[in-house]
Amino acid sequence: MIPPGAPILTADAMRTAEEAVFARGVSQDELMERAGAAVAREAVRFAMGRSVLVLAGPGNNGGDAYVVARHLREAGLDVLVAASGAPKQGAAERMHARWKGPTTSLYGAPVRPVVIDGLFGIGVTRSLERSIAAVLSELVRGAEFTLAIDLPSGMDTDSGDELGAPRGVNATVALGALKPAHVLGDGLSRCGHVLLADIGIPVESAWRSVARPQMETPGPRTHKYSRGLVAVVEGAMPGAGRLAARAAMASGAGYVMLAGPDPAGPAPDALVRRTIDDADDLADFLAGDRIDAVVLGPGLGRDRRAEAFLRAGLAVDKPLVLDGDALSLLGTSAAATLAAREAPVWITPHGGEFDRMFAGTGSKIDRTLQAAASGATVVHKGGDTVIAGPDGRVRVLAGASPWLSTAGTGDVLAGLLGAQIGQGGSGVDPAAAAVWLHGRAAQLAGPAFFADQLVAQLPEACSECL
Numbered sequence: 001m002i003p004p005g006a007p008i009l010t011a012d013a014m015r016t017a018e019e020a021v022f023a024r025g026v027s028q029d030e031l032m033e034r035a036g037a038a039v040a041r042e043a044v045r046f047a048m049g050r051s052v053l054v055l056a057g058p059g060n061n062g063g064d065a066y067v068v069a070r071h072l073r074e075a076g077l078d079v080l081v082a083a084s085g086a087p088k089q090g091a092a093e094r095m096h097a098r099w100k101g102p103t104t105s106l107y108g109a110p111v112r113p114v115v116i117d118g119l120f121g122i123g124v125t126r127s128l129e130r131s132i133a134a135v136l137s138e139l140v141r142g143a144e145f146t147l148a149i150d151l152p153s154g155m156d157t158d159s160g161d162e163l164g165a166p167r168g169v170n171a172t173v174a175l176g177a178l179k180p181a182h183v184l185g186d187g188l189s190r191c192g193h194v195l196l197a198d199i200g201i202p203v204e205s206a207w208r209s210v211a212r213p214q215m216e217t218p219g220p221r222t223h224k225y226s227r228g229l230v231a232v233v234e235g236a237m238p239g240a241g242r243l244a245a246r247a248a249m250a251s252g253a254g255y256v257m258l259a260g261p262d263p264a265g266p267a268p269d270a271l272v273r274r275t276i277d278d279a280d281d282l283a284d285f286l287a288g289d290r291i292d293a294v295v296l297g298p299g300l301g302r303d304r305r306a307e308a309f310l311r312a313g314l315a316v317d318k319p320l321v322l323d324g325d326a327l328s329l330l331g332t333s334a335a336a337t338l339a340a341r342e343a344p345v346w347i348t349p350h351g352g353e354f355d356r357m358f359a360g361t362g363s364k365i366d367r368t369l370q371a372a373a374s375g376a377t378v379v380h381k382g383g384d385t386v387i388a389g390p391d392g393r394v395r396v397l398a399g400a401s402p403w404l405s406t407a408g409t410g411d412v413l414a415g416l417l418g419a420q421i422g423q424g425g426s427g428v429d430p431a432a433a434a435v436w437l438h439g440r441a442a443q444l445a446g447p448a449f450f451a452d453q454l455v456a457q458l459p460e461a462c463s464e465c466l
């Protein structure tokens with residue numbers, strides 16, 4: 001569980017935000033006291049009177065840990081600090097000096113039912129030594145509940161790669177803002193529930209976790225065309241196009257058309273079918289005045305006809321979603337092709353498709369932003385779905401149901417996005433709305449669902465946004 005709509009800051013950006021607070025006259029001690037008090041408030045609730053082992057490292061994460069230990073002791077709990085080297089300077093050293101309770105070495109610390117992990121936070125620069133990682137892992141495994149201060153110790157803050165962090169942390173209190181490691185990669189399985197503590201650091205960030213969108217209830221003047229006409233292009237695998245079309249229908253589109261060489265098929269009857277003979281025919285159809293958004297790629301195929309359909313789609317001056325086979329066809333020329341297009345375009349690659357289209361360096365957020373420099377809004381899917389716009393805005397949905405890893409759920413997302421952009425909106429906002437609805441529908445569907453059943457949950461997910 002990740003706090004929705006929360007800012008995400010890199011380690012450097014967090015330090016800059018912290019400096020601004022110091023420049024306004026807040027002392028380092030005051031900020032550390034706030035951080036420790038915020039973590040202690042959560043820790044007391046979870047400890048429920050059990051004895052606590054506070055792990056304290058040599059840096060500021062350790063400084064926070066000594067504050068937590070003091071508060072928990074004042075609350076009447078039995079607290080033991082296990083230190084890996086005492087802090088030598090600054091606020092952390094002063095917090096260490098204020099700790100009057102028992103302290104032991106990290107090595108040889110006893111297992112206790114509650115562990116507070118304050119060894120390392122955003123200052124980790126290299127993999128933990130094996131001996132530290134092993135002790136940490138053992139103490140966490142032996143505990144009934146572990147709460148990490150800012151991050152589980154041994155995470156790369158900006159990429160979410162684990163650098164020795166233990167498994168089994170139940171909750172993490174993110175200080176001041178989320179960091180990429182709370183929402184990316186290994187962080188998804190290492191942080192447990194992520195709680196966010198406001199410690200009075202003003203944070204500005206173009207990067208945020210996805211929040212529940214606000215949808216509009218149709219009014220007396222609404223008609224089917226004003227709610228968006230979405231055209232879904234069907235190809236070699238008709239089921240995929242139909243899933244996308246049904247997802248658009250079940251998420252608020254006023255009118256959905258399925259266009260392809262042979263668009264007949266099972267219900268729903270409300271889906272309007274249009275036979276397309278060739279790419280010229282498709283271009284004429286898509287250019288029609290009424291069409292607000294085009295979805296192209298699910299089940300399209302990769303043959304010459306599919307290529308021609310893709311060219312026709314790219315040439316149309318309408319908001320466009322490219323998914324699946326369309327992305328495979330774009331391949332390594334994706335960035336150039338997308339940059340050449342003037343009308344808005346969204347692409348929805350999974351990790352494999354993304355890697356076939358873009359090189360890129362850095363974290364998943366960095367690489368998705370680099371891809372969005374092509375002018376497309378990029379929805380880089382996975383357990384951590386990263387949405388990046390050409391304007392530099394980023395939205396991340398972390399921790400969606402892993403049951404989504406079933407064929408056709410990507411087609412559903414493409415249709416959902418078609419419905420969102422058919423109703424207006426640009427860049428990351430409609431993409432974040434589509435990804436939220438997709439994730440919520442998956443929660444509602446529970447375990448072991450298949451893509452059709454995900455579509456069935458979309459009206460319920462929409463009802464939560466009204």
Ligand SMILES: NC(=O)C1=CN([C@@H]2O[C@H](COP(=O)(O)OP(=O)(O)OC[C@H]3O[C@@H](n4cnc5c(N)ncnc54)[C@H](OP(=O)(O)O)[C@@H]3O)[C@@H](O)[C@H]2O)[C@@H](O)CC1
Binds near residue numbers: 063129
């Ligand atoms: N920024 C904010 O807004 C606020 C930040 N606050 C808190 O500060 C935390 C960041 O503190 P920080 O910068 O002192 O770094 P931290 O995580 O304690 O680690 C540095 C120490 O660990 C060591 N070390 C590193 N890697 C290692 C390894 N692999 N193996 C072994 N050692 C390793 C490193 O040693 P060195 O690399 O110098 O040898 C250094 O001694 C942040 O997460 C939050 O809790 C709050 O108090 C207030 C608001």
Ligand SMILES: Nc1ncnc2c1ncn2[C@@H]1O[C@H](COP(=O)(O)OP(=O)(O)O)[C@@H](O)[C@H]1O
Binds near residue numbers: 381399409411413
């Ligand atoms: N382990 C997972 N946890 C959360 N979401 C996942 C996971 N695996 C896949 N998903 C989501 O499921 C969808 C799968 O899309 P995709 O791979 O394109 O499937 P398909 O092409 O079969 O429709 C994406 O929205 C992705 O984010």
Ligand SMILES: [K+]
Binds near residue numbers: 118148149150151153
């Ligand atoms: K920590």
